[in-house]
Amino acid sequence: MALFTPDRSQYPAKKADGTLDIDLTSGKYLKLWQGPNHPGITGNMSVELTVCGDEVVEGKTHVGYLHRGFEKLMERRTFIQCFPIVCRICVPEPDFNEYCYAAAVEELAGIEVPERAHWIRALILEMGRLNSYMMYLGGQAGALGQGVIGQWTTYVRDLMLDRFEELTGARIYHMFILPGGVRDGLPEGFERRMEETLCEVERTLKDVYEVMFCNAVFKKRTVGVGVIDLAWLDEYGVTGPNARAAGVAKDVRKDQPYLVYSELDFEPVIGHDSDIYTRADVRRRDVQVCVDLIRQILAKMPKDGPLMAKTPNVLHWKIPRGETYIRGECSRGEYGYYLVTDGSGYPRRVNVRGPSYTHAMTLLERMIVNLNISDVAALMVSLHTYPPEIER
Amino acid sequence: MMHALHTRLKALFPLGEFTEQRANLSFVTLPASHLRPTLLHLRDREGFTHLVLLTAVDWLEDGQFQLTYLLSNRAQRCDIGLRVMIGRESATMESIHDIWPTAATYQRELREMFGIDFPGSPRLHEDFILEGWNDIPPYRRDFDTLKYAEESYRQRPGRETHDPATHMKQQLYPDGR
Numbered sequence: 001m002a003l004f005t006p007d008r009s010q011y012p013a014k015k016a017d018g019t020l021d022i023d024l025t026s027g028k029y030l031k032l033w034q035g036p037n038h039p040g041i042t043g044n045m046s047v048e049l050t051v052c053g054d055e056v057v058e059g060k061t062h063v064g065y066l067h068r069g070f071e072k073l074m075e076r077r078t079f080i081q082c083f084p085i086v087c088r089i090c091v092p093e094p095d096f097n098e099y100c101y102a103a104a105v106e107e108l109a110g111i112e113v114p115e116r117a118h119w120i121r122a123l124i125l126e127m128g129r130l131n132s133y134m135m136y137l138g139g140q141a142g143a144l145g146q147g148v149i150g151q152w153t154t155y156v157r158d159l160m161l162d163r164f165e166e167l168t169g170a171r172i173y174h175m176f177i178l179p180g181g182v183r184d185g186l187p188e189g190f191e192r193r194m195e196e197t198l199c200e201v202e203r204t205l206k207d208v209y210e211v212m213f214c215n216a217v218f219k220k221r222t223v224g225v226g227v228i229d230l231a232w233l234d235e236y237g238v239t240g241p242n243a244r245a246a247g248v249a250k251d252v253r254k255d256q257p258y259l260v261y262s263e264l265d266f267e268p269v270i271g272h273d274s275d276i277y278t279r280a281d282v283r284r285r286d287v288q289v290c291v292d293l294i295r296q297i298l299a300k301m302p303k304d305g306p307l308m309a310k311t312p313n314v315l316h317w318k319i320p321r322g323e324t325y326i327r328g329e330c331s332r333g334e335y336g337y338y339l340v341t342d343g344s345g346y347p348r349r350v351n352v353r354g355p356s357y358t359h360a361m362t363l364l365e366r367m368i369v370n371l372n373i374s375d376v377a378a379l380m381v382s383l384h385t386y387p388p389e390i391e392r
Numbered sequence: 393m394m395h396a397l398h399t400r401l402k403a404l405f406p407l408g409e410f411t412e413q414r415a416n417l418s419f420v421t422l423p424a425s426h427l428r429p430t431l432l433h434l435r436d437r438e439g440f441t442h443l444v445l446l447t448a449v450d451w452l453e454d455g456q457f458q459l460t461y462l463l464s465n466r467a468q469r470c471d472i473g474l475r476v477m478i479g480r481e482s483a484t485m486e487s488i489h490d491i492w493p494t495a496a497t498y499q500r501e502l503r504e505m506f507g508i509d510f511p512g513s514p515r516l517h518e519d520f521i522l523e524g525w526n527d528i529p530p531y532r533r534d535f536d537t538l539k540y541a542e543e544s545y546r547q548r549p550g551r552e553t554h555d556p557a558t559h560m561k562q563q564l565y566p567d568g569r
Binding site: 018060063064067069071072075076107234235236237239250255256322323324325327334336338340348349351353357358361362363366391 | 411413414416417419441442443444445447448449450460462466469471473492493494496497514515519520521522523530531533537
């Protein structure tokens with residue numbers, strides 16, 4: 001195998017059809033698989049790297065390790081039977097699936113959700129976002145050898161899972177936001193215990209900032225690495241913190257406010273350098289926004305009132321022919337459900353649009369070229385992708 | 393807002409059925425041959441620069457696939473879905489990967505899951521999720537999931553399957569009353 005050299009004549013030329021002319025028998029190139037099991041918490045996906053020395057010349061994302069055919073399964077289930085399935089599409093932040101699915105069904109069935117349920121839904125979504133960011137921070141630091149950050153963020157994530165458990169009865173898959181409203185109100189003393197958890201989140205976040213973001217090694221490895229060009233945002237469908245780190249305040253909560261976000265006071269966090277460090281920093285600051293939003297929601301939400309709208313008998317529930325698209329801003333970007341109904345008791349088609357679908361495929365394959373092998377894990381994690389929403 | 397956009401588009405392209413789903417979301421049907429100019433017009437003149445998704449719906453009884461191209465205009469805070477109906481038999485559609493490079497992934501998935509061909513789309517024939525699949529594309533409505541599962545997988549010995557209604561009746565009223 002040839003060692004890395006700045007001599008670009010070693011690198012593959014392009015064939016007439018635009019693909020790279022890589023001759024593996026030449027000894028210049030080596031195939032290297034990153035994943036599907038990797039400590040960098042990108043989940044079970046793999047990148048097939050072709051390297052020359054220690055530089056990547058081509059990367060191809062391979063997914064399918066978590067494919068369970070959710071979209072097909074839902075076509076054979078009644079609308080209420082789909083509800084406990086959807087949360088399983090994204091493990092670390094399942095509530096967006098519940099919200100988007102429920103909102104799509106409600107819109108096509110003409111169901112008006114009570115106001116109090118809107119507030120509780122927003123609370124659940126922000127709690128899930130905070131947990132997802134905590135998982136990300138641990139993964140991003142872990143990809144560069146800082147194992148301790150993951151220990152700390154997992155600790156506060158666990159505290160938030162306790163709050164989820166007392167609110168919904170479950171820690172991971174909550175199955176709480178169902179078509180028509182939410183299952184229950186807040187338990188007694190929830191606000192006080194949530195405030196204790198939020199204080200612990202803020203304290204941990206301060207430690208994370210000092211140990212991770214002020215660390216010379218972390219800065220050296222991430223500043224100026226893995227830059228997303230501004231022109232790629234539309235070409236590759238980049239949304240969420242990946243777009244905000246490039247200086248574009250794309251945030252569905254502000255662009256097309258849903259639930260109660262128009263009544264909450266917040267500004268999307270943006271960065272400008274669009275590298276791995278900036279993306280991590282945008283997410284770290286976004287955790288503080290989450291904390292503020294949870295406090296605002298708990299202070300402003302109505303303390304009593306109905307939680308569920310009147311829905312038809314779920315065993316005989318038919319929805320008229322129609323189609324809609326519902327989106328929300330999850331921790332990774334735009335999450336959406338495209339639902340088509342045909343007048344029967346089953347969805348005709350459900351299509352899940354997860355942000356990882358574009359970030360982990362064409363965007364990652366574009367960004368990985370010319371990267372050093374040792375930076376690949378950090379780049380993969382910095383796009384904050386979860387493969388189940390690619391494969392569904 | 394969406395009605396004004398529809399009027400402007402109608403002056404340029406032969407549009408079909410128009411559905412205003414919400415104040416900021418509408419769907420419009422158009423012929424496959426006019427998809428590319430419509431997409432380019434919406435992207436370059438109307439500000440719909442973000443391809444949200446591209447997917448297919450199988451209308452088996454009509455013998456058609458519906459391709460939905462959902463575009464978003466962030467400045468105007470609105471979305472438009474373009475519906476293109478194509479025949480299910482030897483389904484082929486023009487690729488749009490040169491307009492949005494990210495469309496290549498959607499098209500790869502549609503070829504694998506619905507059997508819709510997009511000539512010229514990058515890596516179209518590489519496996520996306522399924523490996524070594526030799527049955528009909530699984531997301532088509534005529535793919536029988538139950539039959540496939542029964543033929544491909546074995547029941548573990550000792551497991552029984554009950555009809556839920558009969559089973560519960562038996563449990564609650566064992567003497568058959």
